Amino acid sequence: MRNIIGALVVGLAVSACNQGGDGQGSVAASTPEKNPTHGYPVEAPPANLVERFQYYDERAQAGDREAMVGLADAYRDGRGVEKDAYAYVDYLRKAAAAGHPRALDHLHGLYEHGYSQFYVGTVVEANPEVASTLGPQAFDAMQAAADAGNVDAMFQVAGWYDADRSDKAPVDLQKDPLVYERKHTAARKRLQQLSDDGVGGATCELARSYRDGLHGVREDRDRAIGLFEKCAEYDPERAHGSLAHMFQDDSARFFEEARKAASYGGYAGLMLLGEALAKTDPDKAIPYLVAAHEQDRFAVWPPELLTRIYEVKGDYGSVLEWLIVIAEAEDSKHTVGDALYATEYAILRYMGVRGEIPSGRLSKEHAELIRESEYSAWYMNALQKFSNFCAHGQHATCYINDETLSSLKER
DSSP states (O other): OOOOOHHHHHHHHHHHHHTTSOSSSOOOOOOOOSSOTTSOOSSOOOSSHHHHHHHHHHHHHTTOHHHHHHHHHHHHHTSSSOOOHHHHHHHHHHHHHTTOHHHHHHHHHHHHHOEEETTTEEEEOOOHHHHHHHHHHHHHHHHHHHHTTOHHHHHHHHHHTOTTOOOOOSSOOOOOHHHHHHHHHHHHHHHHHHHHTTOHHHHHHHHHHHHHTOTTOOOOHHHHHHHHHHHTTTOHHHHHHHHHHHTTTOHHHHHHHHHHHHTTTOHHHHHHHHHHHHHHOHHHHHHHHHHHHHHOTTOSHHHHHHHHHHHHHTOHHHHHHHHHHHHHHOOOHHHHHHHHHHHHHHHHHHTTOOSOOOTTOOOHHHHHHHHHSTTHHHHHHHHHHHHHHHHTTOOTTOOOOHHHHHHHHOO
């Protein structure tokens, strides 16, 4: 893995934010935008997360800073690509160098607080000097985008003045309810106007606002439904998925909308239909859940549902496969620990043990069975990794079964 901590991080951050500047720490000249100033793409990115990553990658190579942020988000979350904290920071830095407001704001936060990831360690060390350079640039870029009519930027700037919100501006800023109300009202009117003008992304966001009571509008189910039906012309997976959720009390309409959402091959639509079918027709749910996992290998909900389906079927070989997927994702210390102990249970069931299996406390006899199984090497490696993590005191509630570990080590 690349190491971008310490002095190297500082040098790159300052360089990225100053290149082409006037020597006073100014943002580099922005790359010409591929999207309108209101901030909504002319067309929605592909629903399929792998295709979406490729979509962003092609555009980022051509200098589209919005696509650079899309790539950064994909690498951060492991959506459509393997999770890579270093690539996340790299693309965030590239977008910031191009003057992207959100990238500058996020990069400022990384250097203000530092950035670490589970099983990766420190990716960016906190550096007040770099943060103090990035802060004013982030504020100015966000304000400029808001002045140009970018709706997200308008809401972001308004929120910095909201006394009821905890998020801070990247510069010292006095909370002011009157300024907040004025800016927030302008942003809400801008969103409505863009939707009236047929901007698809604005229509989808306005639909969400009426569904959830966001952006200062009152919840209005009928209006939200109508807007989501219009949104389907722009972003069909999102629209049909949202409509499915709104018709959960109408089974026929729910499955009609869920199947439409899933037909676009995106994670959200596949997961929506897979989760619903898991309750009514588990065998039909399996391909949708597997397809969802293929797009987001760090999301634990698809493999968790698959383990439940296969456990009911008594297929402990498949249960084991999906538990190992969860543990190897290493997305969360809780998930890894839970998956390891669930894997103990599944291995023993797979080995033919049908009696009581105490949770997290293997008997010597059971440890012997695991040691003799085909999963012994994998299990030992995962257990040792989790044990080392806990030994470093990185989580107060860590617990590890030392008796299990010692029993498995006996040869």
